[in-house]
Amino acid sequence: xxxxxxxxxxxxxxxxxxxxxxxxxxxxxxxxxxxxxxxxxxxxxxxxxxxxxxxxxxxxxxxxxxxxxxxxxxx
Amino acid sequence: xxxxxxxxxxxxxxxxxxxxxxxxxxxxxxxxxxxxxxxxxxxxxxxxxxxxxxxxxxxxxxxxxxxxxxxxxxxxxxxxxxxxxxxxxxxxxxxxxxxxxxxxxxxxxxxxxxxxxxxxxxxxxxxxxxxxxxxxxxxxxxxxxxxxxxxxxxxxxxxxxxxxxxxxxxxxxxxxxxxxxxxxxxxxxxxxxxxxxxxxxxxxxxxxxxxxxxxxxxxxxxxxxxxxxxxxxxxxxxxxxxxxxxxxxxxxxxxxxxxxxxxxxxxxxxxxxxxxxxxxxxxxxxxxxxxxxxxxxxxxxxxxxxxxxxxxxxxxxxxxxxxxxxxxxxxxxxxxxxxxxxxxxxxxxxxxxxxxxxxxxxxxxxxxxxxxxxxxxxxxxxxxxxxxxxxxxxxxxxxxxxxxxxxxxxxxxxxxxxxxxxxxxxxxxxxxxxxxxxxxxxxxxxxxxxxxxxxxxxxxxxxxxxxxxxxxxxxxxxxxxxxxxxxxxxxxxxxxxxxxxxxxxxxxxxxxxxxxxxxxxxxxxxxxxxxxxxxxxxxxxxxxxxxxxxxxxxxxxxxxxxxxxxxxxxxxxxxxxxxxxxxxxxxxxxxxxxxxxxxxxxxxxxxxxxxxxxxxxxxxxxxxxxxxxxxxxxxxxxxxxxxxxxxxxxxxxxxxxxxxxxxxxxxxxxxxxxxxxxxxxxxxx
Numbered sequence: 001x002x003x004x005x006x007x008x009x010x011x012x013x014x015x016x017x018x019x020x021x022x023x024x025x026x027x028x029x030x031x032x033x034x035x036x037x038x039x040x041x042x043x044x045x046x047x048x049x050x051x052x053x054x055x056x057x058x059x060x061x062x063x064x065x066x067x068x069x070x071x072x073x074x075x
Numbered sequence: 076x077x078x079x080x081x082x083x084x085x086x087x088x089x090x091x092x093x094x095x096x097x098x099x100x101x102x103x104x105x106x107x108x109x110x111x112x113x114x115x116x117x118x119x120x121x122x123x124x125x126x127x128x129x130x131x132x133x134x135x136x137x138x139x140x141x142x143x144x145x146x147x148x149x150x151x152x153x154x155x156x157x158x159x160x161x162x163x164x165x166x167x168x169x170x171x172x173x174x175x176x177x178x179x180x181x182x183x184x185x186x187x188x189x190x191x192x193x194x195x196x197x198x199x200x201x202x203x204x205x206x207x208x209x210x211x212x213x214x215x216x217x218x219x220x221x222x223x224x225x226x227x228x229x230x231x232x233x234x235x236x237x238x239x240x241x242x243x244x245x246x247x248x249x250x251x252x253x254x255x256x257x258x259x260x261x262x263x264x265x266x267x268x269x270x271x272x273x274x275x276x277x278x279x280x281x282x283x284x285x286x287x288x289x290x291x292x293x294x295x296x297x298x299x300x301x302x303x304x305x306x307x308x309x310x311x312x313x314x315x316x317x318x319x320x321x322x323x324x325x326x327x328x329x330x331x332x333x334x335x336x337x338x339x340x341x342x343x344x345x346x347x348x349x350x351x352x353x354x355x356x357x358x359x360x361x362x363x364x365x366x367x368x369x370x371x372x373x374x375x376x377x378x379x380x381x382x383x384x385x386x387x388x389x390x391x392x393x394x395x396x397x398x399x400x401x402x403x404x405x406x407x408x409x410x411x412x413x414x415x416x417x418x419x420x421x422x423x424x425x426x427x428x429x430x431x432x433x434x435x436x437x438x439x440x441x442x443x444x445x446x447x448x449x450x451x452x453x454x455x456x457x458x459x460x461x462x463x464x465x466x467x468x469x470x471x472x473x474x475x476x477x478x479x480x481x482x483x484x485x486x487x488x489x490x491x492x493x494x495x496x497x498x499x500x501x502x503x504x505x506x507x508x509x510x511x512x513x514x515x516x517x518x519x520x521x522x523x524x525x526x527x528x529x530x531x532x533x534x535x536x537x538x539x540x541x542x543x544x545x546x547x548x549x550x551x552x553x554x555x556x557x558x559x560x561x562x563x564x565x566x567x568x569x570x571x572x573x574x575x576x577x578x579x580x581x582x583x584x585x586x587x588x589x590x591x592x593x594x595x596x597x598x599x600x601x602x603x604x605x606x607x608x609x610x611x612x613x614x615x616x617x618x619x620x621x622x623x624x625x626x627x628x629x630x631x632x633x634x635x636x637x638x639x640x641x642x643x644x645x646x647x648x649x650x651x652x653x654x655x656x657x658x659x660x661x662x663x664x665x666x667x668x669x670x671x672x673x674x675x676x677x678x679x680x681x682x683x684x685x686x687x688x689x690x691x692x693x694x695x696x697x698x699x700x701x702x703x704x705x706x707x708x709x710x711x712x713x714x715x716x717x718x719x720x721x722x723x724x725x726x727x728x729x730x731x732x733x734x735x736x737x738x739x740x741x742x743x744x745x746x747x748x749x750x751x752x753x754x755x756x757x758x759x760x
Contacts, residue, residue, distance in 0.1 A: 019317070025563070028135075030320035035320050035324045037325075045357070046456055047360035053355070057169040058166075058169065060566040062458075067562075
């Protein structure tokens with residue numbers, strides 16, 4: 001099922017399908033290892049509800065929901 | 076021979092730790108991405124040759140976003156070191172290798188230093204170094220920079236490489252669908268007389284405009300290359316940038332799956348993750364943050380710091396000057412010399428030096444906090460709040476550092492992506508009360524609010540935060556408009572701060588404080604003593620109000636008529652000392668105290684007339700004292716911070732705006748505090 005990364009629940013994993021958003025943000029995300037085909041696990045949501053923390057390529061990355069919403073994943 | 080070895084790698088992979096180890100420097104390190112924002116050089120002494128080590132800011136790729144990343148890329152691609160030492164966090168090899176694949180394309184001899192091998196072992200991971208070397212085609216050396224393991228071998232191999240440079244022209248895109256186009260563009264560039272053709276070819280495929288401009292291609296070359304790029308774009312479903320990033324990661328995944336064996340299951344919770352689950356917990360996250368802040372405050376400026384301060388203060392303001400007086404009397408020194416030494420130097424500096432223990436404690440706490448990895452979590456926890464204010468959560472780290480000293484904090488704003496956030500953060504810096512203001516609060520609060528000293532000082536720190544929040548909202552809606560930059564940040568694993576690193580950092584700061592007291596403040600004290608002893612025709616004056624400094628101070632003081640400290644308490648006599656002290660506070664904040672120390676003591680002749688506390692009580696009402704503290708908290712920072720701000724803002728206009736805003740806000744809030752307090756009848760006697 002295709003959803004945006006934002007919609008994953010904590011501890012849920014999915015495979016990245018595509019990355020949208022403006023060019024610099026997409027570039028930054030890809031440089032950080034968010035590329036199509038990578039497995040990504042939702043870790044948690046920050047205390048105030050944003051940003052979120054995900055795990056990929058065995059490290060922890062945090063990004064805002066606005067960016068996470070641009071990342072389409074397959075559950 | 077002279078060789079230049081550059082340390083390159085991802086943020087927070089240990090470059091500066093290695094740099095310090097190699098060069099014997101004490102550059103600032105921490106466990107958060109972006110500690111190093113400028114390139115720095117040092118000498119590696121253990122070699123017969125002249126070996127210069129260049130420490131660069133961390134980068135995730137050679138396509139930079141932030142100003143400090145540009146520093147690193149420009150150095151590597153344009154100035155070309157003899158050897159690149161690519162430091163790779165071995166506990167996070169996959170993402171770190173992404174940069175490696177790009178560095179290898181630069182054609183500069185490279186050694187890979189696999190750092191943090193101790194953590195790799197602790198996790199039970201195994202790395203097949205021999206095969207990794209074969210696959211990447213460059214030397215790979217395992218090291219643990221924090222424990223100085225493997226450094227000797229790393230340097231031997233790096234220097235050997237520098238002596239017999241092998242041109243490498245590898246790319247991770249070899250044997251992929253894009254390689255054909257890479258070779259074609261590379262050939263075109265070669266014919267055009269360009270070097271580094273593989274690197275440039277890939278960048279041209281990625282449509283990196285900065286690189287393209289830099290190449291200054293002529294018309295036929297540009298047309299030939301455009302044709303290849305367009306052709307490739309037509310074939311590809313996705314943008315070439317995405318394709319290239321994907322191919323790089325595929326190359327890495329293949330290597331990692333073959334040569335790195337993970338000791339634990341993917342997704343298994345490490346100790347770091349477990350700590351994190353508590354610290355950034357939805358409910359506990361904020362309370363834990365405030366608890367940590369409160370604890371640091373208690374330790375440094377609160378009761379624990381005070382315990383250490385009191386005996387130290389007796390020593391530097393009592394025992395030592397008393398002994399010095401006797402010594403000078405025995406030596407038969409003239410009154411003038413005695414006045415300079417005792418009432419000038421000791422009266423001024425003693426009051427500042429006595430806060431050394433508190434400053435040391437504050438830096439110890441901040442240093443431990445930085446090394447632990449908590450700073451990045453604070454950014455994570457606070458981002459939502461900060462975005463409301465138009466800032467990124469990342470801005471929190473520099474602002475927090477500003478409690479120590481604004482100068483490195485202003486430089487740390489380079490980790491912020493957009494100019495707007497940087498300008499706002501730099502303007503807000505003084506509101507995070509720096510350690511140099513501790514003596515001012517302590518002296519005033521001690522003299523006027525002895526029983527509730529802690530609460531009074533805490534209220535000032537709190538006021539600083541409130542003013543920062545309001546300023547942020549106002550600036551964001553008026554002067555600096557626009558959306559906040561996206562927040563994409565790595566969260567490093569928690570690490571136990573090593574005693575060595577914390578000690579080293581604290582020692583540096585303590586040394587810096589003492590040096591500041593011994594140099595700038597010392598010189599200023601002598602100058603101020605001179606200025607308040609002589610008049611414009613260089614005659615010794617009886618009453619320092621008629622001295623050079625007195626006349627200048629009297630000219631400024633009317634500005635503070637509404638703030639409560641423009642006149643001496645309960646009189647209409649001009650309180651020139653307060654204005655003069657604030658003026659010297661622009662050189663260094665501690666000077667507010669040291670100047671008052673000299674001015675009051677000398678008002679009544681050359682003999683020591685009671686302590687600074689009694690002198691203050693004679694000149695300020697408690698309310699005026701509080702208003703003075705508020706002004707000191709909020710007005711423009713010291714010249715060192717202002718000049719750093721000028722450098723970082725790179726504009727006189729914004730620097731003047733910033734300083735003007737800070738002084739204006741300080742005056743306004745201080746007036747409000749005094750006037751409201753006056754109407755309510757608080758602290759008038």
